[in-house]
Amino acid sequence: MPLLIRRVFDRPLGAFAACWPLALLAPFVPGLPRLAMSGLSWRQEFALALLCLFTLLASRRRARAACERLLHTSREELYTLAPLLLFACWSAASISWAESVYPALHHTLSWGLYVLFFALMRRAAGSPRLLRATLATLAVVFVITGASSLIGFWSGAGTQVGYNGLGEPYAVAAPFFAALAMGVRARRAAWLCGAAAVLSWATVLQSAERSPFIAAGVALLALVVACASSRRLMPRRSPRRALALAFAFALVTVLYNLPTPVTQDERPSVVARLTATHAEEANTRARFLLWGVALEMFRAHPVRGVGANNYEVAFPAARVEFNAGHVGSPLVQMNEAALAQRAHNEYLQILSELGAVGFALFAAFALALMRAALLALGRARGPLVPAAFAGLIAFALSSGASSVSFRWMGSGLLFFFMAALVSRRAEGATVSAEAPTIRLARAHTFCARAAAATLALAVVLAMGAQAASIMLQAAAQGSADQRGAESFYRSALRLNPYDVPARYDFGMWLYARGREREAVPHLRYAVERGFNSVVCYAYLAGAEANSGDLLAAERTLRFAARVYPRSVFIGVRHAAALERLGDKEAARVALREATEEDARSARGWYELIYNDVDAAVAAARRDPRVPMPGELLPPDGVFAVLQENEKRFPQSAATGWRARVRAAAGETK
Numbered sequence: 146m147p148l149l150i151r152r153v154f155d156r157p158l159g160a161f162a163a164c165w166p167l168a169l170l171a172p173f174v175p176g177l178p179r180l181a182m183s184g185l186s187w188r189q190e191f192a193l194a195l196l197c198l199f200t201l202l203a204s205r206r207r208a209r210a211a212c213e214r215l216l217h218t219s220r221e222e223l224y225t226l227a228p229l230l231l232f233a234c235w236s237a238a239s240i241s242w243a244e245s246v247y248p249a250l251h252h253t254l255s256w257g258l259y260v261l262f263f264a265l266m267r268r269a270a271g272s273p274r275l276l277r278a279t280l281a282t283l284a285v286v287f288v289i290t291g292a293s294s295l296i297g298f299w300s301g302a303g304t305q306v307g308y309n310g311l312g313e314p315y316a317v318a319a320p321f322f323a324a325l326a327m328g329v330r331a332r333r334a335a336w337l338c339g340a341a342a343v344l345s346w347a348t349v350l351q352s353a354e355r356s357p358f359i360a361a362g363v364a365l366l367a368l369v370v371a372c373a374s375s376r377r378l379m380p381r382r383s384p385r386r387a388l389a390l391a392f393a394f395a396l397v398t399v400l401y402n403l404p405t406p407v408t409q410d411e412r413p414s415v416v417a418r419l420t421a422t423h424a425e426e427a428n429t430r431a432r433f434l435l436w437g438v439a440l441e442m443f444r445a446h447p448v449r450g451v452g453a454n455n456y457e458v459a460f461p462a463a464r465v466e467f468n469a470g471h472v473g474s475p476l477v478q479m480n481e482a483a484l485a486q487r488a489h490n491e492y493l494q495i496l497s498e499l500g501a502v503g504f505a506l507f508a509a510f511a512l513a514l515m516r517a518a519l520l521a522l523g524r525a526r527g528p529l530v531p532a533a534f535a536g537l538i539a540f541a542l543s544s545g546a547s548s549v550s551f552r553w554m555g556s557g558l559l560f561f562f563m564a565a566l567v568s569r570r571a572e573g574a575t576v577s578a579e580a581p582t583i584r585l586a587r588a589h590t591f592c593a594r595a596a597a598a599t600l601a602l603a604v605v606l607a608m609g610a611q612a613a614s615i616m617l618q619a620a621a622q623g624s625a626d627q628r629g630a631e632s633f634y635r636s637a638l639r640l641n642p643y644d645v646p647a648r649y650d651f652g653m654w655l656y657a658r659g660r661e662r663e664a665v666p667h668l669r670y671a672v673e674r675g676f677n678s679v680v681c682y683a684y685l686a687g688a689e690a691n692s693g694d695l696l697a698a699e700r701t702l703r704f705a706a707r708v709y710p711r712s713v714f715i716g717v718r719h720a721a722a723l724e725r726l727g728d729k730e731a732a733r734v735a736l737r738e739a740t741e742e743d744a745r746s747a748r749g750w751y752e753l754i755y756n757d758v759d760a761a762v763a764a765a766r767r768d769p770r771v772p773m774p775g776e777l778l779p780p781d782g783v784f785a786v787l788q789e790n791e792k793r794f795p796q797s798a799a800t801g802w803r804a805r806v807r808a809a810a811g812e813t814k
Contacts, residue, residue, distance in 0.1 A: 157203035161196055161265055162275040166283040168192040169314075169555045170290070177612075178619030184646045185251045185454075187608040187615075189554035190258060194604035197261050201598045221572045222267060225517060225564070226260070228509035233257050235503045236453040243452025244459070245674040247643035252453035252498075254607055255554060257600045259561050264597075266565035276529075279562075280325070281334075284341040287318050291344025298351050312352030313540070313549040314556045316361035319345040320368050320535035321563065323394075327372070327386045328528025335386060343393045350401040353415045355422065360542035365394075368535040371522075427479070432489050432546065434467070434476040439488040441466045442497035450500035457675035459497075460485045461708045468710055478711035481679045482779035491550035514564055521570035530570050533563035614640045618647055621654070630654065645674045653684065656788065661692035672701075679705060679715050680781040686722065687789030698722050706735070713743045714782045717750040745770055749777050753786050757794035 171188035243249035322342035451459040488494040544550040621633035652667030682705035690698040716739030723732035749772040752761035
């Protein structure tokens with residue numbers, strides 16, 4: 146063991162090359178809490194940053210000399226690295242104008258880590274030995290995650306160890322490993338890559354996500370065309386392996402589309418979803434809405450954007466503008482109960498968040514990478530470059546309609562790994578990893594190494610603080626002692642006062658315990674920074690009203706009615722707020738507009754909001770035109786009204802109807 150440790154410290158780049166794929170397993174480490182509320186990822190970032198920090202700070206003399214060589218560069222590398230580094234710097238600059246600070250910082254640290262990973266992986270790709278170590282570990286990781294996902298799916302297990310609900314990383318891996326399986330010489334390596342390819346394809350089918358499925362299919366087709374058109378890309382042994390792979394892919398596809406209880410009860414198959422896709426489908430229209438709102442953000446902030454990772458923060462104001470320009474469109478009534486976290490199109494999200502400047506820098510990087518990929522493909526002798534090229538195609542296509550892309554570190558790492566491969570191969574086989582064409586002065590080398598290590602350390606500290614904050618929130622949620630739970634929440638917010646999910650969760654905790662005045666600042670902070678569904682606005686307005694600030698409650702609901710002008714729930718709730726302020730005429734107008742939208746739902750919401758649950762149930766029993774509270778949509782809106790009404794109608798708490806309504810609406814807590 147001491148000898149192994151000594152060798153690791155002597156060859157830090159080798160340890161990096163062999164171990165970085167293990168960061169992809171970080172989300173599946175058991176024992177770490179997972180909160181119900183969505184938040185920014187941290188596990189893969191933390192693991193990769195630790196590995197990068199070790200690589201840069203390995204203390205032995207040979208390691209220091211190796212690290213100095215790592216920081217030398219070539220002209221080909223500068224073509225891709227320079228715009229990538231400038232893009233990360235522009236993301237950092239956007240922190241100064243972003244409304245929500247921590248998401249912008251998280252985006253900057255993630256892209257800084259991408260830059261560092263790309264630079265290190267590009268150097269590792271110059272060594273066949275290190276590259277083999279990377280490919281072996283990566284294939285084992287995808288075999289493990291794919292097999293556990295497959296077992297969990299077909300066994301009906303509640304937990305699927307290797308699957309996180311994201312199809313895009315597997316869509317990138319499937320064509321990559323398929324190409325390697327057809328072209329590598331060693332039979333064992335071919336079997337390993339083939340298993341990784343088939344299991345990745347099975348996971349894509351399991352996810353039932355259309356964009357990764359289409360992207361992987363197009364990439365596989367491009368791979369077949371490229372190999373068939375050039376003998377140097379397809380060795381003589383490839384046809385037999387290609388037939389075996391094609392049979393395995395077809396068999397898996399058929400199995401995932403058979404009418405079994407698993408495939409029918411859990412979710413429709415991806416083929417069924419594709420055949421049902423049309424312009425009027427709800428999922429398709431929701432994407433049109435998100436894309437249209439992204440363009441509104443760009444129109445409002447064309448040069449610098451709204452700030453990195455601030456799409457959901459700027460969403461309400463941009464949606465108001467979208468509504469004004471599409472008054473009669475059915476898109477206006479979409480997604481009132483959903484949080485709009487991402488644009489489901491990475492290119493539009495970059496354009497909206499970082500403006501024309503950020504998009505131009507990203508486009509410059511993409512063009513430089515495309516140039517490198519074409520050069521590498523022209524010089525390729527073997528399957529590695531076509532494999533990476535196919536993976537990049539899958540990633541680029543999937544990013545056009547996916548919410549993952551660079552926002553999920555595992556997906557982004559696969560992209561930059563393949564980018565490093567084609568960028569390195571673009572230099573040609575004659576360029577040695579030990580003799581870069583541009584050498585830096587010793588002082589510049591020291592500064593570059595210090596900056597890279599500082600970046601990795603910053604990622605470790607930021608993600609570590611986020612992890613500690615999440616653990617404290619989990620402890621608060623599981624604590625039966627109110628004083629202990631509050632202490633955990635406040636400690637979490639001291640670690641990261643910009644954590645929006647923690648603010649919302651703590652605000653809801655205070656609100657549920659009758660401490661509305663304390664809850665309002667936390668709920669308002671969260672609502673102004675991304676928690677902006679109709680239910681979130683209703684909870685904030687309820688806390689404001691119960692704390693005695695009726696004017697603030699009306700302002701909150703007035704803005705919510707502009708964001709969601711066709712929401713019956715918000716329309717009736719706003720009418721009630723206006724009436725409580727004494728503005729009966731405005732209340733009648735708001736109520737009439739809600740009734741014109743959906744008369745039956747408006748009657749149900751009216752009874753529940755104005756007269757509470759007992760009267761609502763009695764009215765529904767008398768008149769079939771009035772729905773039961775459990776039938777109203779969104780269901781969480783019913784809970785928000787009941788929460789607010791506990792102070793206005795305390796006598797209803799004794800009837801037992803609140804518990805029955807919660808059960809009818811499907812509440813599990």
